[in-house]
Amino acid sequence: MKRIFLSLTAATLLFTTACSNERKADEMANAESVAGADTMGVASEPTMGDSAAMDGTAGAAMADPNGPTAPHKDDPEFMKSAAHSDQNEIQLSKLALDKGVTGMAKDHANQMITDHTKSTAALKPIAQKKNVTLPTDMDAEHKAIAEQMGKLSGTELEKKYMEQMTLDHQKTANTMAAHQKMTQDADLQGFITQTLPVVQSHLSMFKQHSSM
Template identity: 60%
Template structure:
């Protein structure tokens, strides 16, 4: 019995040892597989986050389409805006020759000066007051410039409003407060539109260097006055 039992015991021990070796090998293989998967995953992450050298610099970043500026935002005046501040083909004052132009320009100065003095006398406020003060100052300057040119050419300039504005004055005198201010600013817009038109038209017509220089200097001021009146009147609408 003892002899037959010993071989069986030895066989059992060998079997157990063999099973243990297989489990260790299996575990090692499993660990190796896990390491391989971990390595692959890490490699994938590295590849996905790698960026070309220099791509973090501002000049290499894509621009936001919303930051692009068109020509409309560069402060340049559009054709429509420029046309609104003078049209040589629109209503003009008489200017068939240089003398007539100088006469109408002098009347224009007096129209604005006299109406603006009336406005200040009536106690206008706000933009109407600012407009009146500017009209008197700027049109007095252009009158002085025009007088020098007229004197060289033997032309005597008028020192009062034209017939149209003389006829308008009594009705203006009857107005007061906001009603007067609105009428005054509307008249400033209409007057300066016609003056700008006249200057632009005569600049193309005249061959006189002095008058061309006068128009070049004075027209931007007239256009500024027109723009002031337009802005005020648009706010009232």
């Protein structure tokens, strides 16, 4: 009898252990299944990084379709406005450097001279091809602004320069985006496609730093 009792006890223990192990295995399988479902759900949602990779303009300030634009009723007028815009940025930046701006303002001024000189160089052959004479000086508005800036110095000058660059680049971005929808000229379409992202990156930079 004692041996039978021990045998039954051992069998009961083995059965209980087997059931317990089976329950644990089922619980682990369920947990892995839930975790896998959660992971798939997260992976299926786009992240900010994915959006930026898909959109080359992510992070750049955009044109305002309701904002002010320079004159651009036709292609010749647009080209003249674009050339004026380049000269406005180049000459105001040179003025700021001559007046001794420092830090970010100095760095940005040097970059404006480089980038807007390249923009004019890209526009010139298009204008020549279409017999359009581009202006080589600032417009009247910016000549007056340059006169005001010439009376400033130090942080006042740097603040004015950064704020003016923000306004100018927003207007230029607006103008380019608006004219891109209007023009049928392939050369100008290419010029705007190449230049607008640079203008937008400048705008983002000035918006960020002019508020510091």
